Amino acid sequence: MYDPLEDENGQPRFAVSTGDMSWNKTGSWRYMRPLYDNKIPPCTVGCPAHEKIPQYFAYVKDKKYEQAWHIILEDNPLPGVTGRVCYHPCEAVCNRGDYDESIAIHNMERFVADQNLKHHIPQSFIRDKHEETIAIIGSGPAGLSAAYQLTLLGYTVTIFEAAEQAGGMLRLGIPEYRLPREVLDKEIEDIVRLGVTIKTAIRVGRDIGMDTLQRDFNAVLIATGAYKSWGMNLPGEELKGIASGLSFLKEYNLTGSAPIGKRVVVVGGGNTAIDTARSALRLGADVTIVYRRSKAEMPAVPEEVEDAQREGIHIRFLTNPVGFSGNGKVEQIRLIRMELGEADESGRRRPIPIKGSEYTIDADQVLLAIGEVPDLDFLPDSFKLKKDRLLVDHFQRTGQPGIFACGDASTGPIGTVVDAIGTGKRAAHSIHQYLSSKTVHIPEEPTDGVPFDTLNLDYFQQESRPQERQHHSTQLKGDFNEVNLGIGEDDAVYEANRCFSCGTCTYCDNCLIFCPDVAIRFDVDKHEYVINYDFCKGCGICVQECPRNAMSYEEELKWA
Amino acid sequence: MSQKLIKIPFEEYMSPGSVACPGCGGNLSMRYTQKALGLNTMIVIPACCWSIIDGPTPSSVNHVPVFHTAFETAAATASGIKAGLHAQGKDDTNVMAWAGDGGTFDIGFQALSGAAERNEDILYVTYDNEAYMNTGIQRSSATPYGSWTTTTPNKKERPKKNLIEALAAHHIPYIATASVAFPDDLIKKVEKAKSLRGTKFIHILAPCPPGWKTPPEITIKLARLAVETKIFPLFEIEEGWRYHITHESSGIPVGQYLKPQGRFSHLTEADYETIQRDVERNYKILKMKEKMSKEISAMD
Amino acid sequence: MGLVLNEKMKKYFDPETISEIKVIEGTHSASYAVELARVKVISAFPITPQTSIVEKLSEMCDRGELDAQFIKVESEHSAMAAVIGSEATGARSFTATSSQGLALMHEVLHWAAGARLPIVMANVNRALGPPWNIWADQTDSLAQRETGWIQFYCESNQEVLDTILMAYKLGEKVMLPVMVNMDAFFLSHTSEPVAIPKQELVDQFLPPYNPELKLDTDHPHAFGGLAMPNQYMELRYNIQKSMEEADRLIPEISREYARLMGRDHGAQIEEYRTDGADYLLFTSGTIAGTTRLVIDEYREKGIKIGMVKIRTFRPFPSRELREATRRCKKVGVIDRNISFGQSGIFFSETKAALYNSDHHPLMNGYIAGLGGRDVTPTNIREIADHLINSKEGQDLIWIGVKNESKTN
Numbered sequence A: 001m002y003d004p005l006e007d008e009n010g011q012p013r014f015a016v017s018t019g020d021m022s023w024n025k026t027g028s029w030r031y032m033r034p035l036y037d038n039k040i041p042p043c044t045v046g047c048p049a050h051e052k053i054p055q056y057f058a059y060v061k062d063k064k065y066e067q068a069w070h071i072i073l074e075d076n077p078l079p080g081v082t083g084r085v086c087y088h089p090c091e092a093v094c095n096r097g098d099y100d101e102s103i104a105i106h107n108m109e110r111f112v113a114d115q116n117l118k119h120h121i122p123q124s125f126i127r128d129k130h131e132e133t134i135a136i137i138g139s140g141p142a143g144l145s146a147a148y149q150l151t152l153l154g155y156t157v158t159i160f161e162a163a164e165q166a167g168g169m170l171r172l173g174i175p176e177y178r179l180p181r182e183v184l185d186k187e188i189e190d191i192v193r194l195g196v197t198i199k200t201a202i203r204v205g206r207d208i209g210m211d212t213l214q215r216d217f218n219a220v221l222i223a224t225g226a227y228k229s230w231g232m233n234l235p236g237e238e239l240k241g242i243a244s245g246l247s248f249l250k251e252y253n254l255t256g257s258a259p260i261g262k263r264v265v266v267v268g269g270g271n272t273a274i275d276t277a278r279s280a281l282r283l284g285a286d287v288t289i290v291y292r293r294s295k296a297e298m299p300a301v302p303e304e305v306e307d308a309q310r311e312g313i314h315i316r317f318l319t320n321p322v323g324f325s326g327n328g329k330v331e332q333i334r335l336i337r338m339e340l341g342e343a344d345e346s347g348r349r350r351p352i353p354i355k356g357s358e359y360t361i362d363a364d365q366v367l368l369a370i371g372e373v374p375d376l377d378f379l380p381d382s383f384k385l386k387k388d389r390l391l392v393d394h395f396q397r398t399g400q401p402g403i404f405a406c407g408d409a410s411t412g413p414i415g416t417v418v419d420a421i422g423t424g425k426r427a428a429h430s431i432h433q434y435l436s437s438k439t440v441h442i443p444e445e446p447t448d449g450v451p452f453d454t455l456n457l458d459y460f461q462q463e464s465r466p467q468e469r470q471h472h473s474t475q476l477k478g479d480f481n482e483v484n485l486g487i488g489e490d491d492a493v494y495e496a497n498r499c500f501s502c503g504t505c506t507y508c509d510n511c512l513i514f515c516p517d518v519a520i521r522f523d524v525d526k527h528e529y530v531i532n533y534d535f536c537k538g539c540g541i542c543v544q545e546c547p548r549n550a551m552s553y554e555e556e557l558k559w560a
Numbered sequence B: 001m002s003q004k005l006i007k008i009p010f011e012e013y014m015s016p017g018s019v020a021c022p023g024c025g026g027n028l029s030m031r032y033t034q035k036a037l038g039l040n041t042m043i044v045i046p047a048c049c050w051s052i053i054d055g056p057t058p059s060s061v062n063h064v065p066v067f068h069t070a071f072e073t074a075a076a077t078a079s080g081i082k083a084g085l086h087a088q089g090k091d092d093t094n095v096m097a098w099a100g101d102g103g104t105f106d107i108g109f110q111a112l113s114g115a116a117e118r119n120e121d122i123l124y125v126t127y128d129n130e131a132y133m134n135t136g137i138q139r140s141s142a143t144p145y146g147s148w149t150t151t152t153p154n155k156k157e158r159p160k161k162n163l164i165e166a167l168a169a170h171h172i173p174y175i176a177t178a179s180v181a182f183p184d185d186l187i188k189k190v191e192k193a194k195s196l197r198g199t200k201f202i203h204i205l206a207p208c209p210p211g212w213k214t215p216p217e218i219t220i221k222l223a224r225l226a227v228e229t230k231i232f233p234l235f236e237i238e239e240g241w242r243y244h245i246t247h248e249s250s251g252i253p254v255g256q257y258l259k260p261q262g263r264f265s266h267l268t269e270a271d272y273e274t275i276q277r278d279v280e281r282n283y284k285i286l287k288m289k290e291k292m293s294k295e296i297s298a299m300d
Numbered sequence C: 001m002g003l004v005l006n007e008k009m010k011k012y013f014d015p016e017t018i019s020e021i022k023v024i025e026g027t028h029s030a031s032y033a034v035e036l037a038r039v040k041v042i043s044a045f046p047i048t049p050q051t052s053i054v055e056k057l058s059e060m061c062d063r064g065e066l067d068a069q070f071i072k073v074e075s076e077h078s079a080m081a082a083v084i085g086s087e088a089t090g091a092r093s094f095t096a097t098s099s100q101g102l103a104l105m106h107e108v109l110h111w112a113a114g115a116r117l118p119i120v121m122a123n124v125n126r127a128l129g130p131p132w133n134i135w136a137d138q139t140d141s142l143a144q145r146e147t148g149w150i151q152f153y154c155e156s157n158q159e160v161l162d163t164i165l166m167a168y169k170l171g172e173k174v175m176l177p178v179m180v181n182m183d184a185f186f187l188s189h190t191s192e193p194v195a196i197p198k199q200e201l202v203d204q205f206l207p208p209y210n211p212e213l214k215l216d217t218d219h220p221h222a223f224g225g226l227a228m229p230n231q232y233m234e235l236r237y238n239i240q241k242s243m244e245e246a247d248r249l250i251p252e253i254s255r256e257y258a259r260l261m262g263r264d265h266g267a268q269i270e271e272y273r274t275d276g277a278d279y280l281l282f283t284s285g286t287i288a289g290t291t292r293l294v295i296d297e298y299r300e301k302g303i304k305i306g307m308v309k310i311r312t313f314r315p316f317p318s319r320e321l322r323e324a325t326r327r328c329k330k331v332g333v334i335d336r337n338i339s340f341g342q343s344g345i346f347f348s349e350t351k352a353a354l355y356n357s358d359h360h361p362l363m364n365g366y367i368a369g370l371g372g373r374d375v376t377p378t379n380i381r382e383i384a385d386h387l388i389n390s391k392e393g394q395d396l397i398w399i400g401v402k403n404e405s406k407t408n
């Protein structure tokens, strides 16, 4: 047979092609290898619970809110809470902030949580089953987070809570207009549904001893928070009408009423001070906050300070009380003006009194909110403390076998709900490691997020961040309705799309589109991109054109 | 949608294994163009890098027929192919001449002008890497002012030939510029060209890492900068007079495009200024033409 | 037709085989051949004296007599490139040129042959400038000798028509392009009666072109891609083999044509009164016609002289020429062309062809009629007499040059 293409010797009869170039394995040219390499975004690093932010955003884009919620739940069982009260350190480090405005991660979390108020954490989240039991002291966010994680790991957990109701400061401290109790109740209920037992009105040290817990449980976690208020040791502090802001809040939050004056002065600049002041305002008082530094140094969340001022609270910055006076009951408060000196160890400038600047104002109630410390009297002296807190190592171990601590009670990152959740999670993994005969890897915690300058911004345009809706009351008295109302669905989807998704592939196809050598394909079954290293010449375009640094470029020698 | 997502047809009409250099903009140009054209296409390739890239006998990286032809004949050979197909009633086949800048701006310009004047029903695409790369980086009339090449060892003193305008003067149905950094725009233009009868001309700026003395991974980055600096604006011309800018250049300073390229490494601030001035003026002219053609359209 | 046919002519113009007899120029003869061959694509650029081929074809296309695409390109280079393209799709294609135009095509002539495309081209042999000269001279086509084209040289307008038809058949069989040459003005612009064969007969002789390999989206191939040193030589070997195949096929095709149409112009060569000849004059093109008269005249006188008309220059008819000269004493080659620094081109080729023969006649090379100068019977007699009287062979003898330096 005459073959027009080849002669008898298999030689081309004419200069004609008989096939394509796929025999030519150009991969051998490569000395740099591109690869898919998802990396941790700064927001995840910045979030003390290390929520997988771009990952759950991916579901929000598709309006798959339940899946989004499930991603959050891996790290935080209380997104409805944190979505409202967290001071969102994630946003401070969000790369988008270096470009236009940081992503409204906080409101995204709240939005996702609120979409799932009717859903419950699935039992299928419980991955394992273990015989050991664990006692947790305190049902604040730290205790709840640890209890939740331990339950998922398969342990039986009992929480002992001194108060009548669970929730710690979320219930006792944080006012309802910031955290509606239905949300808190729902999220605690979800944890209980998973099998966590919460024994309320049991104070360890009073109703049950540490030794009993140590005997009856395989491990004990101390998550008792910090609720002992500092005093000021000023003349007249014993006068009636002078109390701690926290006790005032507790009383109101637990009973629905608290004694209130006409002219209330709140001392302090933290969240407790603001909450105290705004609650007092809602009870009908004329409220002034006295804070010894300037606005910039206030530890309270700036938005809260703004809200307080908007609502009509007068703040006297650079002012400190020097004494109280009154006839059995406080009537006046003596103040001194301050100026800022050198920075102290907290990095904030130290306030120094200005001599001779003292003056007096009227007050019939003074609420002190200058800080809280843990009450650890129920523990034997063998426990080591540091600055009034229980000393723990990076794995939340107290040094006593089988006894761990987390949240505000212990040293480490403290003072916020999400820190409590983060350390609670870490404590749970430590306890799991302690209880397992085999070594268990404590999930490594991210330290470095994808840097801003490694993103390829060519694919983005400047867009502004959505504004949170608010409820503004004309008649504040008695109105404990939630003030911040979060963002709506359109904004949430918009915001999920606005996120750079730093370090996390979004399947935008850029790598595949820009490969000059047809060496990348998308595997539909595995839902992933596959680089054909037989052909990839290692030009690096895919890595360069990935907008979000979800690929890496490594020397081929490493792979030889 | 914050990320500008690019959507291009999924189907590939080229095999991997081409012998193009890593990061070759010319290879990518072909890949995109074929996505718009599909299998009912024939390609004419005159002497250029692509005569090599396509593959040695008996192989071809393209899954459609390819006819290699002499350096200056792309447009004429394509005309002949079209006529041959027409004579056999195969009018629906896309016939594409695919040439480098040398084969288009220079040696093949006569044949291109002839075909355009006759309004041959062909698509002529030039992947412009701004020099004779196949023979080792010699200047062409598409080499921009200031560029080093082996035959302009100091720098090229004359500006790049404005071929688009030369073609506009032929009053052909469709002319467009395109960039490998804007594949969706590129593909849309090829699709439009495909839908029109007569001569269509598409000018793709295709960065060439060895020829431009740039690392291969910045091919797309450079192609984009060329557009955004207004050095290589993206636009189309219908019937030789209706101008339409398809992507508004953001006006990044030209230095950002020039500095990463070894071929421009000797340029001084004064050169940047000269280039910037020319670029601004040319873009203004383009904008005026767009405006003018809109006004004229409105009068009709 | 009002044409009175003598016996000889009747053989030529067999009413059974022809549709009509037209008195036409050589250029139009080519045009009619193109029409009969049912050419699909024509591309050409005008040059005197080829223009009338193109003009006639344009008319034919315009009137719808010829269903072909005519691409009116901007140069001969593009004309050849265009028919390269069209032929590659499997469409029978044609172009025509002359002189400068052919020289401009040179690069792409290689391409056509290398791409194995059986294009047929009519070339009107015309002198190359400077100085400008539009008259007969074969140097233009002979300069294309290494391009891989089969080349025919014609003596009459009828031969032009018949040869073009045979050229398609031959070229398409061996997949090589064919150039059919005619002398400027002596043929191109001289009217002669030409028998136009019946279309059915032509169709029978020349079936539609349907190559096994072509540009076809259903069977995609790349044509002409890079061939490495380990491949290129075989591809060149294949071209030579096809040339040899052409050499074998030419007599066959000529015979078939003669059987169908009743006309035989010979194969690679045509011998005229060569039986028992001691002296042979080698000619090509229109000089052959003049030479015939002189041969008749000398034969009358009893001088044993004959003529060999060389019809194909490529493949060169070496075997046939050796055969034809086996018994002769002297050969004179008349060239209307020159390869500067050597001799007439037919002469040097013939001489080379006979070198490996066991019989070596005396050989003289004559250059005559360059740039359209008449080659008269007197010139031919001069050549014949010179040959008969030669004692030893001479490579280069100028005929009719006014200022020939006698010292040379």
Ligand SMILES: Cc1cc2nc3c(=O)[nH]c(=O)nc-3n(C[C@H](O)[C@H](O)[C@H](O)COP(=O)(O)OP(=O)(O)OC[C@H]3O[C@@H](n4cnc5c(N)ncnc54)[C@H](O)[C@@H]3O)c2cc1C
Binding pocket: A085, A086, A087, A137, A138, A139, A140, A141, A142, A143, A160, A161, A162, A163, A166, A167, A168, A169, A170, A173, A174, A202, A203, A204, A205, A223, A224, A225, A226, A227, A246, A249, A271, A272, A273, A275, A276, A378, A406, A407, A408, A409, A414, A415, A416, A417, A418, A420
């Ligand atoms: C008024 C106020 C507002 C705040 N606002 C914010 C805010 O907006 N955002 C934010 O991030 N943080 C805020 N914080 C801080 C935040 O509430 C705490 O950092 C966080 O609650 C600490 O969690 P925890 O679980 O460690 O302790 P807690 O929440 O304090 O919980 C400890 C629990 O342990 C119980 N307990 C204590 N001792 C015993 C015992 N011996 N036996 C049994 N149970 C015991 C307590 O009753 C309590 O329920 C605020 C704090 C206050 C006081």
Ligand SMILES: Cc1ncc(C[n+]2csc(CCOP(=O)(O)OP(=O)(O)O)c2C)c(N)n1
Binding pocket: B026, B047, B048, B049, B050, B070, B071, B072, B099, B100, B101, B102, B103, B104, B129, B130, B131, B132, B133, B134, B135, B140
């Ligand atoms: C008639 C002719 N002259 C010169 C060459 C050599 N040659 C081959 S490719 C080339 C340069 C091609 O440049 P361009 O068209 O810009 O394509 P590129 O190689 O840059 O892709 C040259 C000069 C040739 N093949 N033919």
Ligand code: SF4
Binding pocket: A041, A042, A043, A044, A053, A054, A093, A094, A095, A096, A097, A103, A105, A498, A499, A500, A501, A502
């Ligand atoms: S842009 Fe998205 S992924 Fe990046 S830091 Fe901000 S929220 Fe996280």
Ligand code: SF4
Binding pocket: B019, B020, B021, B022, B023, B024, B025, B026, B027, B049, B053, B129, B133, B134, B207, B208, B209, B210, B211
């Ligand atoms: S020399 Fe330039 S254009 Fe040619 S293959 Fe290499 S990168 Fe592509």
Ligand SMILES: [Mg+2]
Binding pocket: B100, B101, B102, B128, B129, B130, B131, B132, B133, B140
């Ligand atoms: Mg080039």
